[in-house]
Amino acid sequence: MTRRDLPSVDRLLQVVRAEADPTWPGALLREAVRAELDDLRGRLQAGEEREAAPPEALLRTLAEQVIARITTELRPSLRPVINATGVIIQTNLGRAPLSAAARAAMHAVAPGYSNLEYDLVDGKRGSRNVHLETLLTRLTGAEAALAVNNNAAAVYLALLALAAGREVIVSRGQAVEIGGGFRIPDVLRQSGATLVEVGTTNRTYARDYDAAITERTAMLLRVHSSNFRLVGFVHEASLAELATVAQAHGVPLVDDLGSGTLLPTAPFGLAPEPMVQESIAAGADLVTFSGDKLLGGPQAGLLVGRAALIAQLRRHPLARALRLDKTTIAGLEATLRSYVRGQALDEIPVWQMISAPLPRLQARAEALAAALQAAGIAASVTPCRSAIGGGSLPGETLASVGVAVLPGPVGAEVLMQRLRLGEPAVIARINDEQLFFDLRTVGEDETDALVTRLRDAS
Structure with missing residues (x-):
């Protein structure tokens, strides 16, 4: 076969039109025909195609390949x-599968309008925060709550709103990297805060934090090592100890749990994973965790803690850029209601699988x-x-x-x-x-x- 044996674009297009879905646009057909012929010319030039074929057979084969190409292009990229x-x-397969209640809630609000930012009682403009805040504060014991699009965003917003231009104290063993190259030192630098590392990789005490606090200190940050574990000769200051230090100096204590959980993991033969409500009870001023990990809901970053700090985060311009859409809020609300009803083990797929x-x-x-x-x-x-x-x-x-x-x-x-x-x-x-x-x-x-x-x- 040589390039002279190839049909013209118009001739191949004519055959393709006769076989293709009549709803496909002409421009799409022509583009696919050109691409198929270009690919074949490339294979001929590389010596990969040698056998000649009768013109009509070649035309039929090319038309089938063009239609297959378009079918593949039009097929959804994101599939079950x-x-x-x-x-x-x-993570690569989408993290937590959603509960039937979450899916139904998302489906209910997706097709039309909703009271996303409208108060149906007063008939006035409302806030999208109200749909989740009451549930989150009830479940965690926090004063206030805010939801953004993932936990990395939650951490970044907290640093930017509370610590830009000042210092953040972190244990050297917690200056970690999580998935996707998200490094705590890099995030701190990007937020405009200065990282102050204390202790050593394997042993850090409350006194190390206490000694590092200055008038430039904006917060103490504890980062849960979600994706690795240090064993052996190790020591980590407890959250209660850090809360005592933070309160003595009047600086906030932020606890980044990464995944976080509202249910205990030990009853299932697993190591204890930090529970959000325990962090609040131990004295953390702000806690960040994920919506689509052990919580079992859609992707979100959740911040719970003192009302004054949450108010600062809400006022920051970045909060608007990171806010959730109506379908995510609906799915997350339904997920949280499963916890409020005490039905998380029975209704949320992640916990159904664990148990x-x-x-x-x-x-x-x-x-x-x-x-x-x-x-x-x-x-x-x-x-x-x-x-x-x-x-x-x-x-x-x-x-x-x-x-x-x-x-x-x-x-x-x-x-x-x-x-x-x-x-x-x-x-x-x-x-x-x-x-x-x-x-x-x-x-x-x-x-x-x-x-x-x-x-x-x-």
Whole structure:
């Protein structure tokens, strides 16, 4: 085949129009035709295409490829995924799945208007903060609350509003980097605050903070090491000790929990994760935490604490740039109401997964393995360990049950690729040339789809 064998743009476009969806714009068709012909010319120039084809056959093949190209481009980029990795708060897969109540609340306000900033009782302009503040203060014991678009934004807003041009005291062991290159020293510098490190990487005492306070000190900042753990010869000043120091000098104490939680994790065999209400009770003046990690709601950064500090944050110009939209507020409100009603374990998927009993996981794994075996797929039930993920509870795992699948002649990598590229996409683990599916993170309503995808991909 040579470049002379290629059809003209108009000739190929004519064939494509006859086969394409009639709602597709002409400009989209022409652009795709040009792109397909350009790609083929490039392959010819590189010597990758040598075999000639009859003109009509070539035309038909190119038209099919153009339509496939457009179909791929028009398909949504953000798509549902079955998470069989066993990582509950999987950052790359969107973190916390939302509860039925949260999804319903978001769907209810999305299509039309809402009272986002309108007081229905007084008939006057209202504030979007009221939808969440009462719930957050009730659950945490704080005086006031504010929600922004993620916890990194919450920390940055606090630093910018309360510490710009002044000093912030941080333990050397807490000047950390979290996901995405978010480094506490860099954030402090960007906010205009000056970092004052105290103590050592592994041992810091309350007296170290006390000795570093000057007239330029704006706050004491405690950063929870969400995604790593120091062990061995270590010491960290307690929040209550830091609160005593901060109160003695009249400076605020800010506690960045990263994930944060409103429920205890120890009853599930996990290490204790800092609880927001405990930070407030211990004397923190401001606490920041995430909406889409252990809280189990949509992405948000939540700030709770003293009313005077929250008021300062609300007045800062950046607060408007970081505010939440109506659908996120609706989903977060519904999530918080599950906690207020005492139904978080039953209604919020993250906590449903954390608290899932092993016998139930065992039964589900056996049913999945049997369904796969009936479809001619070699599958076996095997114990495994699930992780919390999302920068929460580093190194902590939960006993779980999964299904191992022998991929057959196609091999593990090819089978995994087929599962990733299908609808719905399936993400699992590969171990010893087997695909492994942890049932803890697979919804009961996803099992049939998982069987179908494996059957079709094998």
